[in-house]
Amino acid sequence: MSWPEQAIKICGVRSVEAAVTAALAGADLIGMIFAPSKRQIQPSLALEIVQAVRATAMPCQLVGVFANASAAEINQLAQQVGLDLVQLSGDEDPTIVNEIQFPMLKAVRLTNQNNEQAWYDIAQSHQHVRLVVDAHVPGSYGGAGVLADWSAAAQLAQTTPLLLAGGLEPNNVAQAIQAVAPWGVDVSSGIETAGIKDLTKITQFVKTAQQALDALRVARRNS
Numbered sequence: 158m159s160w161p162e163q164a165i166k167i168c169g170v171r172s173v174e175a176a177v178t179a180a181l182a183g184a185d186l187i188g189m190i191f192a193p194s195k196r197q198i199q200p201s202l203a204l205e206i207v208q209a210v211r212a213t214a215m216p217c218q219l220v221g222v223f224a225n226a227s228a229a230e231i232n233q234l235a236q237q238v239g240l241d242l243v244q245l246s247g248d249e250d251p252t253i254v255n256e257i258q259f260p261m262l263k264a265v266r267l268t269n270q271n272n273e274q275a276w277y278d279i280a281q282s283h284q285h286v287r288l289v290v291d292a293h294v295p296g297s298y299g300g301a302g303v304l305a306d307w308s309a310a311a312q313l314a315q316t317t318p319l320l321l322a323g324g325l326e327p328n329n330v331a332q333a334i335q336a337v338a339p340w341g342v343d344v345s346s347g348i349e350t351a352g353i354k355d356l357t358k359i360t361q362f363v364k365t366a367q368q369a370l371d372a373l374r375v376a377r378r379n380s
Contacts, residue, residue, distance in 0.1 A: 165362075181215060245261060261286050266291055305322060
């Protein structure tokens with residue numbers, strides 16, 4: 158697997174309709190949550206979503222999100238469902254990187270806790286590991302709708318490709334991309350209405366993020 162040049166991730170998907178909408182809109186990554194969460198999905202539905210997205214023939218990749226699961230559990234479920242990569246969103250020990258059989262995203266919250274510095278080093282030295290910068294919300298492993306620290310994320314983005322998550326939505330994603338200059342963006346609650354993925358918001362988010370990321374890429378090439 159090779160990473161896309163820039164990435165828009167639609168996460169917390171729990172329906173075939175939302176996943177296909179995201180794929181057809183041009184999302185690069187579609188995430189499904191297997192960790193305990195209000196957005197948790199069962200493997201049988203995840204398999205349906207994977208098959209439906211594959212049938213679109215769009216070049217997007219399927220991500221499974223885990224938190225503090227064992228490497229054996231992650232590998233088994235990822236193989237069962239047919240994922241392209243996995244995301245670790247808990248307090249995983251960095252040594253797990255040697256046991257996971259899939260490319261991975263690792264969520265960090267810029268707190269310098271839970272071995273985060275070791276994960277920064279891994280992301281800089283391992284081609285198959287990239288970071289997701291999320292907000293620090295005690296008791297939450299993501300999807301809380303709180304903005305991450307854009308200033309700190311921008312500093313990290315200068316040396317490490319990262320997905321910016323945390324409180325993004327169609328109305329602020331362009332500003333976030335301009336402020337942080339990330340590899341990509343990650344959204345979940347910001348494209349929901351009453352806790353359900355909103356198809357119009359998904360399409361709007363992807364379109365707005367694509368325009369901002371394209372502008373960033375052009376600016377980098379011209380600098």
